[in-house]
Amino acid sequence: MRSMQGRPTTDELLRLQDVRKVYGRSRNSVAALAGVSLGFQRHTFTAVMGPSGSGKSTFLHCAALLDRPTSGQVFLEGEDLTAMKERALTKLRRNRIGFVFQSFxxxxxxxVVDNVTLPLRLAGKRPNRRLVDEVIERTGLTSRRKHxxxxxxxxxxxxVAIARALVTRPVLLxxxxxTGALxxxxxxxxxxLxxxxxxxxxxxxxxxxHDPVAASHADRVVFLVDGQVSAELQRPTVQQVARQMTQLGAWARKQQAVGAERMV
Incomplete structure (x- = not known):
C-alpha cells in the first residue's frame, strides 16, 4: 500500500510512481513509458516482460535512474531518486544497486578477483577479503580466482558479473x-544464483x-505493453508465462496492423 503522498511504505524497497519517458518532441515524440506505477517488496524477485517495443529496457533504465524519466518519481527506500543530483545518484548506484547485463x-x-573487486576500487574502498572470498565461493568461482x-x-x-554486482552488498539487483547469451x-x-x-x-x-523459463523463477512477473503495465502473475509457471506472452504478442501485432491501416 501507498501513503497519501505517493511515497512507498516500509515494506516496499522500490517504487515507480506515474513514471513517463518520452523520446523526441511534438508530433514525432514516442512515449516509451506511459505512466507506470509499480512497487517492489523487499527480498522479492520480479521479472519484467513484454513484446518487442513494450518499454522493458526503458523501464529498467528509469528504475535504476540510468536514464531520468520525463516525469514521475522513483523511490528507493523512501528516497526520491529523481530529485537527486547526478553525483549523488552515482554514489547511490555504486553503493546500493547492483547490475547484471547480458554482455558480461x-x-x-x-x-576474476580483480574484476569482482573493481567496483570497490573505483569507489576508493579497500576490498574486505573475507567478503570477497564469500562472494566468490557463493558464485562457484573459488577454483577460477586467477583466471x-x-x-x-x-x-x-x-x-563473475554476478559476484561483481554482489560484492558491494547492494539492496537492489x-x-x-x-541469461540471454547462455x-x-x-x-x-x-x-x-x-x-x-x-x-x-x-x-x-x-x-x-524475454524467456518464460527465466521468468518462472521469479515471485512475480509484470507484463508491459506500449509502455504500460498490462498484467501481472504471482508465483508463475512456465506455461502461464508463455500463454500470457502469446496473448500479448497477438494483441501487439493486431495493434500494429490497425496502425498501419490508418496510415494508408
Missing amino acids: NLLPALN RPGELSGGQQQR FGDEP DTETALEILG LREAVNSGEQTAVIVT
Whole structure:
C-alpha cells in the first residue's frame, strides 16, 4: 500500500510512481513509458516482460535512474531518486544497486578477483577479503580466482558479473537479460544464483527477460505493453508465462496492423 503522498511504505524497497519517458518532441515524440506505477517488496524477485517495443529496457533504465524519466518519481527506500543530483545518484548506484547485463562487461586484462573487486576500487574502498572470498565461493568461482575472462566459459563469466554486482552488498539487483547469451543449463545455474541472493534475505532482484523459463523463477512477473503495465502473475509457471506472452504478442501485432491501416 501507498501513503497519501505517493511515497512507498516500509515494506516496499522500490517504487515507480506515474513514471513517463518520452523520446523526441511534438508530433514525432514516442512515449516509451506511459505512466507506470509499480512497487517492489523487499527480498522479492520480479521479472519484467513484454513484446518487442513494450518499454522493458526503458523501464529498467528509469528504475535504476540510468536514464531520468520525463516525469514521475522513483523511490528507493523512501528516497526520491529523481530529485537527486547526478553525483549523488552515482554514489547511490555504486553503493546500493547492483547490475547484471547480458554482455558480461568484464575487463579482459583482469583476473576474476580483480574484476569482482573493481567496483570497490573505483569507489576508493579497500576490498574486505573475507567478503570477497564469500562472494566468490557463493558464485562457484573459488577454483577460477586467477583466471582471466578469456579463460572462462560464458556461464563462468556471468558468474563473475554476478559476484561483481554482489560484492558491494547492494539492496537492489537489476538484471537486463542476464541469461540471454547462455545455454539452457548454464542459464538455470545463473537463475539459481539470483534466486539464492533473494532467498538469503540480502537482495531484491528485478530482471528484464524475454524467456518464460527465466521468468518462472521469479515471485512475480509484470507484463508491459506500449509502455504500460498490462498484467501481472504471482508465483508463475512456465506455461502461464508463455500463454500470457502469446496473448500479448497477438494483441501487439493486431495493434500494429490497425496502425498501419490508418496510415494508408
